Structures are given as structure tokens and as C-alpha cells.
Amino acid sequence: MRKLFLAIRIPNDPITETMVKEIQRNFKFMDARWVEPQYLHMTLKFFGPLNEKRIRKIIELLSIYFKTQEGFEMNICKLAMFGSRGAPKVLWLGIEQEQELKDLAMGIQSELDKLGLYADRQNFVPHISMARVEKTNSNSFFQKQMKKFKEISLSPINVNSIVLLESIISNKGVEYKLVEEFELK
Known part of the structure; x- marks a missing residue:
């Protein structure tokens, strides 16, 4: 069984990497597990364990x-x-085109319903996870840092494909292996 999910990859370009490092620097006071810039993605659908036939x-x-x-x-x-x-x-990280991404996720889910792979949650929130927070040492300082990044402006991300990734957990942490890439028209 393989743990798979459908996602939009976030380009690991110098601008994105600089922004990620800036956020990490501003939140270094908290105990968190950060996502490496090359693994940033937005999950559209988490499948969990699947056999090869289902894949x-x-x-x-x-x-x-x-x-x-x-x-x-x-x-x-x-x-x-x-x-x-x-x-x-x-x-x-939040995305400006929230409704469009919700519509895309709903369209994908509609297709997957045909295979009996029903929605695992009701409320899809388009987002790019950056860190899992274990503990923050100062709540007021945390809130102050959050305000610094209330608005972020980066170059638009061109989404030309959706990827099916496998989540592989090892002693080095989580890695994501490409299973399939679906080109958009």
C-alpha cells in the first residue's frame, strides 16, 4: 500500500526560497517542523493508503x-x-484564487466519486503548509510576527500540471516521490 495525494507543486525558485527563509527567520523562536522549500505544495486531495490496482x-x-x-x-x-x-x-500560505481552487478540488472529487473515493472532509481550504508548530514560546510575539506577513506579494505561479505524489516517511523525514504528472490544457 502506498500513501498518495494529488497536489500543485510550488516552484522552488530563488524568490520563493528567499520568502520561505524570511518567514523561518522571523519564527525561529518557536518549536516547529518546517517543510523544505523544494517540497512546498498545495494538496488538492489526500488518498491515504492505496493498492496498485486502485492507483x-x-x-x-x-x-x-x-x-x-x-x-x-x-x-x-x-x-x-x-x-x-x-x-x-x-x-x-494562503492563495488569492481561493474559489477557483475550491472549484478545481470539487471537480476532482466529482471524478473520484465515480471510483468510490469519496471526500474525506467537507471544508477544503486551499493552502500551502509551511510548518507544523509543536510549541511557541511567546504568544504575543507570535501574533506580532504573523502581522508582518499579513500580506505577501510574489510573482504569480503558473500552474500547468497537477501531480500525484507518494509520501515516503524515513528517518530523514518525509520525502515526496512523483508517481504521475497530469498536464493541463
Whole structure:
């Protein structure tokens, strides 16, 4: 069984890397597990453990579906968090084209329903996870740092493909292996 998910890769270019390092520098006071810049992505659908037969069916179905979908641009626009103000759990980057991404995720889910792979959660929030927060030493300082990144402006990201990735956990941490890349029209 392989743990797979469908995602949009975030380019590991110098501008993105600089922004990631700047955020990490500003939040170094907290205990967190940071996502390496080369692994930044936005998950559209998490599948969990799948056997090879199921994987082939997913690839076959999505290959047809994505040929009908247009490429698009998306913009990173803010730093936000999941959890409460007093106990943040995840730091993440928000996307300006939130509704378009929700529509894309719903379209993908509609296709996957045909295979009996139903939605695992109701509320899809388009985001790029940056860090899993274990503990923050100063809540007021954390909130002050969050305000610094309330608005982020980077070059638009051209999304020309969607990737099916395998999550591999090793003693080095989590790695993502490309299983399939679906080109958009």
C-alpha cells in the first residue's frame, strides 16, 4: 500500500526560497517542523493508503479529466495558521484564487466519486503548509510576527500540471516521490 495525494507543486525558485527563509527567520523562536522549500505544495486531495490496482484506475480517470482543464495562475497572498491564536498548529500560505481552487478540488472529487473515493472532509481550504508548530514560546510575539506577513506579494505561479505524489516517511523525514504528472490544457 502506498500513501498518495494529488497536489500543485510550488516552484522552488530563488524568490520563493528567499520568502520561505524570511518567514523561518522571523519564527525561529518557536518549536516547529518546517517543510523544505523544494517540497512546498498545495494538496488538492489526500488518498491515504492505496493498492496498485486502485492507483492505476485513479491515474486513468484523472488523465482524461485533466486534459479538459485549463492551466491557470495562482498568487500567494498571506501567511495564516490553523489552530487557535493561543495554540497555533500549522503555519500556511494562503492563495488569492481561493474559489477557483475550491472549484478545481470539487471537480476532482466529482471524478473520484465515480471510483468510490469519496471526500474525506467537507471544508477544503486551499493552502500551502509551511510548518507544523509543536510549541511557541511567546504568544504575543507570535501574533506580532504573523502581522508582518499579513500580506505577501510574489510573482504569480503558473500552474500547468497537477501531480500525484507518494509520501515516503524515513528517518530523514518525509520525502515526496512523483508517481504521475497530469498536464493541463
